Amino acid sequence: MTKATILIVDDEVSNIEIMNAVLEDDYDVCFATSGQQALDVARAAQPDLVLLDVLMPGIDGFEVCRQLKSDPLLADIPVIFTTGLGDTEDEMRGLSLGAIDYVTKPIQPAILRARVGNHVELKRLRDQLASMAVTDALTGLNNRRYLERSLQTEVGRLARTGEWLSVIMLDIDFFKQFNDTYGHPAGDRCITMVAAALTRAVKRASDLSARYGGEEFACVLPDTDPKGAEMVAQEILLQVQSLNIPHERSQVSPFITVSIGVASARCSPGMSAERWMSEADQQLYASKRQGRNRISMAEFDCGEEQISAVN
Template sequence: MSRPTILIVDDEIANIEIMNAVLEDDYEVCFATSGQQALDLAREAPPDLILLDVLMPGLDGFEVCRQLKGDPLLADLPVIFTTGLGDTDHEMRGLSMGAIDYVTKPIQPAILRARVGNHVELKRLRDQLASMAVTDGLTGLSNRRYLQQSLTRETQRLARDGDWLSVIMLDIDFFKQFNDTYGHPAGDRCIKMIAAALMRAAKRASDLSARYGGEEFACILPGADPRAAELVAQEIRLQVQSLNIPHEGSRVSPIVTVSIGAASARCQPSRMGDLWIEEADRQLYRSKQSGRDRITVCDFDSRRIETC
């Protein structure tokens, strides 16, 4: 299990060294010596907690906190202000901006260790509760809510460099007939097996697999162009076929199959994540109309569509 990461932000190297010595045995510690560097590091790899100096040249701690809390991707990061100011007004200002605590300098090791530990544990519990709220109870995959949240984050992140994003939607063919033939407990087992096959196919750390609803699933593939999306879709199809689940009620195969639609495009600030969902769903419909057990991929920048 990886250790929590603490980002120390201070323009005085001596202060960083003191706090690092207090925390390094229990946490992964990284540091920034300016407000802008802190924002860049947080956006690149969000830490579990930020220790943020108030008085810095350029962007001071208050401005860094304001930008963090204004960024949907970083707004939930816990921030503890560190300062030599024994000023109630500054403390109130920091807390009103969303900081969770205040530590005064000179640093008292026992107090710093206790406060950081308490807030890291609170964040762990919040993350655990949040994970339960966005996990599908049957399959263990992400649920539709988390898929939509992740899609919003990914489109915003990838839009910075105009990177590719692909979304895959898939549906179990003739699933109603499967339930009618084998019963709902067998239907639940089938859904769980399809979910496991999906995880094996979309296996990069950045990929997200979700149960979209009923017998419908979705994948978010950051950085994947149309060709890469097609390869993942083909692997999903093969993984499902390899399960060899009997399906007497299917009109296309004696075993369970899936119809797949994929949508790919480069991210732009003006494009919302719903566009990928809508386009992937449209291609899923094309696959069903083409006879099911099909893959249809669309690059909705060029409007190029391929079905296989």
């Protein structure tokens, strides 16, 4: 198991050395000696927990905690304040800013080890639950909720520069007939195999694949123009075909196939993420109407739309 990362923040190097000696065998430890450095290191290292000194020159621990909790990328990182013995007011203020605990100085190794261990484990469990909430249990892909949220984020981000964004939607052809013929366990295996094929086809770290529901899947491709989206869609077709999953009741092939719809547009302020999903869905159904096992594409903007079909 990968070690959790602990960020120790203290302007006294001796305190950092003491805490590091207690924790280094069980965790990856990084450190900062000022408030600003703490924020920079936190953004770079994304630690699993922060041990934060209250009294520091410049940006003190309270302000560091406030900035951590106001940053969406850092807000979920647990913060434990380190305070002088009997500093009750500091402890209360820290807890009110979002800290989850405190340890007193001078540091007691057993207490520090126990509290850090408890909160790291709690964060691991929270992260696991958060991952389950956005992950499809059958395929391991992202689920519809996560895809729609991510798409909205990408539209907003790319609108600032007017970059391309493409969305692909696909579903398995004649899947009901497949289930009726081979049974639901075989249907689940089929969905899982198609999901794996999709993962092989959609390769960039910035791209996102999801099970949209049932036998339907979707992909979000940031910074991808129509030509690039078509290449990905073609690769999806090839990867699914290479599975060679028998489907004796398919009307287009003796094996499992998919129909694909693609929507591409340059992002601009005020555009709704739902527009991409709607356009891609329309193209998916165009592929079905035209015989399935093919790609249909739409390039659109706020005022007009260009449509093409790829056999």
